[in-house]
Amino acid sequence: MNSDAEPIRILLAKPTHDCHDRGVRLVARKMREAGFEVVFSNFLLTEEVVNAVLDEDVDVVGISASSGGHLGIFEELLAGLKEAGRDDTLVIGGGVIPPDDEATILGWGVSAIFGPGTNAGQAIEMIRSNLEGAS
Numbered sequence: 143m144n145s146d147a148e149p150i151r152i153l154l155a156k157p158t159h160d161c162h163d164r165g166v167r168l169v170a171r172k173m174r175e176a177g178f179e180v181v182f183s184n185f186l187l188t189e190e191v192v193n194a195v196l197d198e199d200v201d202v203v204g205i206s207a208s209s210g211g212h213l214g215i216f217e218e219l220l221a222g223l224k225e226a227g228r229d230d231t232l233v234i235g236g237g238v239i240p241p242d243d244e245a246t247i248l249g250w251g252v253s254a255i256f257g258p259g260t261n262a263g264q265a266i267e268m269i270r271s272n273l274e275g276a277s
Contacts, residue, residue, distance in 0.1 A: 149177050149178055149179045150177075150178045150179070150201050150202065150269060150270070150273060151178070151179045151181070151198065151199065151200040151201050151202070152173060152178050152179070152180055152181070152200055152201065152202040152203070152204060152269070153181045153182075153183070153191070153194055153195055153198055153200040153202070153203045153204070154166055154169065154170050154173075154180060154181070154182045154183075154204045154206065155182075155183050155184075155186050155191050155194070155203065155204070155205055155206070156183070156184045156185065156186075156206050156207075157185075157186055157187070157188060157191065157205060157207065157211070157215045165206065165208075165236065165237065165258070166182070166204075166206035166236065166237075167182070168262065169204075169206075169236065169256075169262050169265065170182045172262035172263070172266065173262070173265075173266060176266045178266070178269075181194065181198050181200065188214075188215055188218035188219050188222060189218075189222060191203065191205070191219055191222075192219065192222035192223060192226055192228075195223065195226070195228055195231055196226055196228065200231065201231070201232060201273055202231065202232040202233075202234065202269055202273070203219070203223075203231055203232070203233050203234075204233075204234045204235065204236060204265075205219065205233070205234075205235045205236070205237075206235070206236045206237045207235065207236075207237040207238070207239060208237040208238045212235070212237070212239050212243060212247070213243055213246065213247070216233075216235065216247045216250060216252055217250065219233065220233065220250055220251055220252070229251075232253055232269065232272055232273065233251070233252045233253060234252065234253055234254045234255070234256065234265065234268070234269070235247060235252055235254070235255045235256070236255065236256040236257065236260070236265070237257070237258075238257065238258060239255055239257065244257075253268070253272060254268050
């Protein structure tokens with residue numbers, strides 16, 4: 143996990159073939175500008191996202207979902223992180239997720255969902271405040 147001396151490492155992923163990636167690419171740029179180390183990947187299966195979390199030793203994983211299938215993706219991701227012993231990884235989501243599904247995902251342990259129109263600064267501040275003092 144992150145220490146004060148190291149930059150926050152985040153994996154931003156577009157799962158499966160969710161092709162609307164303009165927003166998440168903007169978020170990746172803003173996070174880099176804020177000093178985060180950002181790993182970005184498109185078209186991964188959930189198992190590959192979990193493997194990337196392990197391989198890249200990230201503090202945060204952000205899933206961008208705009209084309210449906212988000213419930214299964216988050217459910218599999220959280221289960222995979224738990225199985226890998228990385229259920230301490232901060233998980234956030236973004237994209238187009240209906241409010242009822244958002245409530246479900248948050249209930250499963252996802253820390254935040256950032257929908258259309260969210261300012262990237264809000265996500266950056268939320269991540270920093272959640273990882274503050276984590277070691």
